[in-house]
Amino acid sequence: MPIASTLDLVRAAHSRGYAVPAVNIVDDLSIRAVVAAAEATQSPVILQTSVKTLKSVGAELLSAIVHSVGHSATVPVALHLDHCPDRAVITEAIRHGWSSVLFDASDRDLESALEETAQVVAEAHAEGVAVESEIENIIGVEDGVGSDEAVHSYTIAQLADAAAQTGADMLAPQLGTAHGLYKASPVLRFDRAKELRALTDRPVVLHGGTGLTESDFNQFIGAGVSKINISTALKLAYMHSARAHLAEAERKDKWEPIKLIDDVAEAVKVMVIEHIELFGSKGKALGVAA
Numbered sequence: 001m002p003i004a005s006t007l008d009l010v011r012a013a014h015s016r017g018y019a020v021p022a023v024n025i026v027d028d029l030s031i032r033a034v035v036a037a038a039e040a041t042q043s044p045v046i047l048q049t050s051v052k053t054l055k056s057v058g059a060e061l062l063s064a065i066v067h068s069v070g071h072s073a074t075v076p077v078a079l080h081l082d083h084c085p086d087r088a089v090i091t092e093a094i095r096h097g098w099s100s101v102l103f104d105a106s107d108r109d110l111e112s113a114l115e116e117t118a119q120v121v122a123e124a125h126a127e128g129v130a131v132e133s134e135i136e137n138i139i140g141v142e143d144g145v146g147s148d149e150a151v152h153s154y155t156i157a158q159l160a161d162a163a164a165q166t167g168a169d170m171l172a173p174q175l176g177t178a179h180g181l182y183k184a185s186p187v188l189r190f191d192r193a194k195e196l197r198a199l200t201d202r203p204v205v206l207h208g209g210t211g212l213t214e215s216d217f218n219q220f221i222g223a224g225v226s227k228i229n230i231s232t233a234l235k236l237a238y239m240h241s242a243r244a245h246l247a248e249a250e251r252k253d254k255w256e257p258i259k260l261i262d263d264v265a266e267a268v269k270v271m272v273i274e275h276i277e278l279f280g281s282k283g284k285a286l287g288v289a290a
């Protein structure tokens, strides 16, 4: 099937009471492994690319791989650009067939953030691309983007007004989560998701999902979150399985790249299936527009 609309997948999730997993892929191996997990569980899936990954692989090649894999997939697959403060990269993604982009304006003051987000929305919508908006910064640095400090925080009413003013399609507010691994238990703000959802019908996105419990995810989904991002868990599954494989290769003095790829793909697939089960998106591939 053709590449799916992120917004269709996320809206269907909201009306049916689950969240779509949005997994940060880094290469063709992880793209194929994440889609294999989605197919094994018949879950819709969003493949996300950081700016770093887009630059590492190149927009044209990355898009071609995702479109090729998505075309032959038995589940809807959307392509999303994660945290991007750089307007030129946003334009590149829009031109190369991304389904949606996160314009991260959390490093701007409110006035500039609103003005530029509205411009990005106009540019993206002209090409049928949806926009996730972040004007408060989600704590933690991810692939070189972000800050460990809460630089900008607003009230829920301000966030709802901002969404109405900019026309953004999906919203990424601060929900008490952080990118990376938690050093201490986070104070989760289910209340903010719920209050925001009461003031706007735009889907709410949860960042920093790695390390949360089943109950945390359920409470966020109950509070109206319908897209959950998974990045750190993929990095850990990928690198730890590679390390285990290489240690074994060294012990046996047998060096087979394809076996390394197979082991990493299997570890990524298992990790994604676990999250699909936690998010309730298993078996939900049908009935969403593709």
Ligand SMILES: [Zn+2]
Pocket (backbone or CB within 6 Å): 082, 083, 138, 142, 179, 207, 208, 229
């Ligand atoms: Zn994020």
